Amino acid sequence: MAEPTDDTGVRVRVRxxxxxxxxxxxxxxxxxxxxxxIVREPFTKRPWAELxxxxxxxGLAGLGLAFVGATMVTxxxxxxxxxxxxxxxxxxxxxxxxxxxxxxxxxxxxxESVEDPEPFAGxxxxxxxxxxxxxxxxxxxxxxxxxxxxxxxxxxxxxxxSLWWDAFACLIRPLxxxxxxxxQVWGLAGSIFPGSSFxxxxxxxxxxxxxxxxxxxxxxxxxxVMRGFxxxxxxxVRNLLGPDxxxxxxxxxxxxxxQTVDASAATLRRIERDLHDGTQAQLVALAMRLGMAKxxxxxxxxxxxxxxxxxVEEAHRGAKEAIAELRDIARGIHPxxxxxxxxxxxxxxxxxxxxxxxxxxxxxxxxxxxxxxxAYFCVAELLANVAQHAQASRASVSCAQQGTWLRLVVRxxxxxxxxxxxxxxxxxxxxxxxxxVHAVDGRLHLVSPPGGPTVVTVDLPLSA
Amino acid sequence: xxxxxxxxxAEDSAILRDGLVQLLVDRGFAITGAxxxxxxxxSSVAQNPPDVAVIDIRMPPTFTDxxxxxxxxxxxxxxxxxxLLFSQYIETRYAAELLADDAAGxxxxxxxxVADVSDFVEALERVAIGGTALDPEVVTQLLxxxxxxxxxxxxxxxxxxxxxxxAEGRSNAAIASALVVxxxxxEKHVANIFAKLNLPVSENDHRRVxxxxxxxxx
Numbered sequence: 001m002a003e004p005t006d007d008t009g010v011r012v013r014v015r016x017x018x019x020x021x022x023x024x025x026x027x028x029x030x031x032x033x034x035x036x037x038i039v040r041e042p043f044t045k046r047p048w049a050e051l052x053x054x055x056x057x058x059g060l061a062g063l064g065l066a067f068v069g070a071t072m073v074t075x076x077x078x079x080x081x082x083x084x085x086x087x088x089x090x091x092x093x094x095x096x097x098x099x100x101x102x103x104x105x106x107x108x109x110x111x112e113s114v115e116d117p118e119p120f121a122g123x124x125x126x127x128x129x130x131x132x133x134x135x136x137x138x139x140x141x142x143x144x145x146x147x148x149x150x151x152x153x154x155x156x157x158x159x160x161x162s163l164w165w166d167a168f169a170c171l172i173r174p175l176x177x178x179x180x181x182x183x184q185v186w187g188l189a190g191s192i193f194p195g196s197s198f199x200x201x202x203x204x205x206x207x208x209x210x211x212x213x214x215x216x217x218x219x220x221x222x223x224x225v226m227r228g229f230x231x232x233x234x235x236x237v238r239n240l241l242g243p244d245x246x247x248x249x250x251x252x253x254x255x256x257x258x259q260t261v262d263a264s265a266a267t268l269r270r271i272e273r274d275l276h277d278g279t280q281a282q283l284v285a286l287a288m289r290l291g292m293a294k295x296x297x298x299x300x301x302x303x304x305x306x307x308x309x310x311x312v313e314e315a316h317r318g319a320k321e322a323i324a325e326l327r328d329i330a331r332g333i334h335p336x337x338x339x340x341x342x343x344x345x346x347x348x349x350x351x352x353x354x355x356x357x358x359x360x361x362x363x364x365x366x367x368x369x370x371x372x373x374x375a376y377f378c379v380a381e382l383l384a385n386v387a388q389h390a391q392a393s394r395a396s397v398s399c400a401q402q403g404t405w406l407r408l409v410v411r412x413x414x415x416x417x418x419x420x421x422x423x424x425x426x427x428x429x430x431x432x433x434x435x436x437v438h439a440v441d442g443r444l445h446l447v448s449p450p451g452g453p454t455v456v457t458v459d460l461p462l463s464a
Numbered sequence: 465x466x467x468x469x470x471x472x473x474a475e476d477s478a479i480l481r482d483g484l485v486q487l488l489v490d491r492g493f494a495i496t497g498a499x500x501x502x503x504x505x506x507s508s509v510a511q512n513p514p515d516v517a518v519i520d521i522r523m524p525p526t527f528t529d530x531x532x533x534x535x536x537x538x539x540x541x542x543x544x545x546x547x548l549l550f551s552q553y554i555e556t557r558y559a560a561e562l563l564a565d566d567a568a569g570x571x572x573x574x575x576x577x578v579a580d581v582s583d584f585v586e587a588l589e590r591v592a593i594g595g596t597a598l599d600p601e602v603v604t605q606l607l608x609x610x611x612x613x614x615x616x617x618x619x620x621x622x623x624x625x626x627x628x629x630x631a632e633g634r635s636n637a638a639i640a641s642a643l644v645v646x647x648x649x650x651e652k653h654v655a656n657i658f659a660k661l662n663l664p665v666s667e668n669d670h671r672r673v674x675x676x677x678x679x680x681x682x
Binding site for chain 2 (some may be wrong): 054057273276277280282284285287288289290292295318384
């Protein structure tokens with residue numbers, strides 16, 4: 001037989017055989033571990049914690065719903081009076097509090113990691129408090145939680161808790177000796193075998209063994225049925241007692257807006273600095289040289305023509321430098337290349353890059369101008385980083401549309417080791433880019449192990 | 465002039481610093497130091513004291529008002545040292561702070577003024593010998609910022625022009641040549657201004673500036 005690495009066909013075949021063997025072995029291992037788990041499960045902590053949670057939180061939710069329901073009905077009945085509204089507000093506020101306890105129970109007993117919702121922000125004055133309370137989304141969501149949770153608990157007690165009970169009822173039945181006695185079964189087992197059925201009434205060795213086996217089956221099934229109920233409860237806690245998705249969204253947007261404002265302020269500051277230190281200084285020096293030249297020419301008695309020529313030459317050079325600097329600054333504000341579209345602009349960037357750069361473009365629809373600008377500056381900044389820090393010999397840029405997203409990937413074969421925090425010492429570094437990208441709900445991902453290669457992936461929505 | 469006036473320069477833009485050195489050497493000044501940050505100027509002035517220091521306001525490390533702090537510090541350490549602050553922008557607050565106790569030997573000019581080489585050199589010389597040189601822009605801002613525009617309305621347009629030039633730190637002779645009138649006419653205007661605005665009469669040029677500014681600031 002050929003060496004597996006020599007011939008692809010052989011390797012595949014050989015592998016295929018090994019693979020099929022591996023799968024059946026794997027199956028056996030899996031089945032074994034599943035069986036072990038089922039047998040062990042009733043004797044671990046988790047199902048008991050879940051059972052305890054279901055009973056405790058269910059009981060408290062029942063009390064909570066009774067209180068909230070009673071106050072709410074009272075409030076609605078009295079709603080025509082001011083007092084009714086106050087009772088209603090109190091009801092919503094207490095639902096929020098009860099929701100908090102439920103959340104605490106889920107955390108303590110189930111280890112559920114659900115965040116606190118935004119704290120209640122009451123406005124000034126009694127009327128303000130009333131209004132904020134009645135419009136408290138967190139409170140109303142807690143009401144909804146209680147309203148779903150309580151019937152769910154009833155169902156759970158009937159199906160899952162009863163299963164636990166029946167398991168033990170059946171298991172200890174044989175101990176009670178022939179002729180009955182011991183706890184009665186109810187719930188599922190009770191409905192399958194009505195209370196007076198011969199299974200439980202008649203005695204006899206086989207019956208006792210049968211009941212014991214049934215109890216064992218119940219014992220091993222109960223944790224899983226219970227878990228199903230508790231998992232639904234977890235979902236309820238996460239979705240109704242956690243932070244309001246709308247409020248979270250608003251907070252994210254607020255953060256993004258702050259970042260945008262900061263980023264544009266930083267950009268303006270950078271432009272001002274560039275103008276101040278660069279162009280303005282250039283122009284002042286230029287005016288100074290021309291002023292000197294002018295005064296030398298006015299001194300008609302003895303014009304030092306050589307000196308004047310020198311001054312004019314310096315001024316001429318300064319003017320050209322100022323023009324070049326101004327052009328760079330203007331390009332930093334809005335790259336003119338973008339007017340012809342992102343593809344052309346990126347191609348220009350790649351062509352101008354100090355490191356040989358390959359570019360691949362796959363855009364079907366044109367992104368909005370804001371996204372085009374961010375994409376352009378990302379690539380410009382990343383290529384500048386490659387040239388400055390990476391010691392790379394080649395780089396590549398790919399820009400592809402994926403659904404409603406634009407994915408930019410800039411890759412280099414340099415020494416790697418780039419970090420978001422360290423490289424971003426200036427506002428124009430990687431951190432600045434991250435801010436820009438986040439501002440439009442985009443993502444920037446950096447992979448740069450020491451020794452390279454560095455791959456930066458930027459995902460931007462096509463429109464923002 | 466007994467010997468060349470000695471000038472120290474603190475300016476972080478190399479282009480401008482070199483240009484200034486070139487211009488001042490060309491005009492017969494002696495450069496005691498041309499540096500790019502406040503600390504360097506401090507040690508330069510301590511080692512080789514100049515008659516006047518030309519200081520950029522925005523310098524490292526924070527690029528805000530390092531030059532102004534430096535100027536105030538140098539003033540308190542070296543008596544009689546002239547300071548010419550040099551900036552791309554005019555900030556009235558800086559002018560007020562700088563002129564707070566004494567306008568003698570103080571100048572505050574826009575960088576653009578170097579383009580008119582003679583005016584610039586003249587202003588520098590004035591500051592070096594204890595006079596005052598305020599940028600017309602500073603004066604305009606101070607005139608504009610003052611809430612006493614009502615009071616200023618008692619002045620004739622000509623008197624306002626004279627007031628502005630006076631505030632820049634110019635002598636009567638200089639004002640006369642700027643406005644193309646006789647020195648006698650200027651003296652008459654000045655006397656009228658002092659009378660109308662209740663300013664104390666004074667001979668020294670920078671005292672006049674101080675009086676004008678005090679009046680405008682109040």
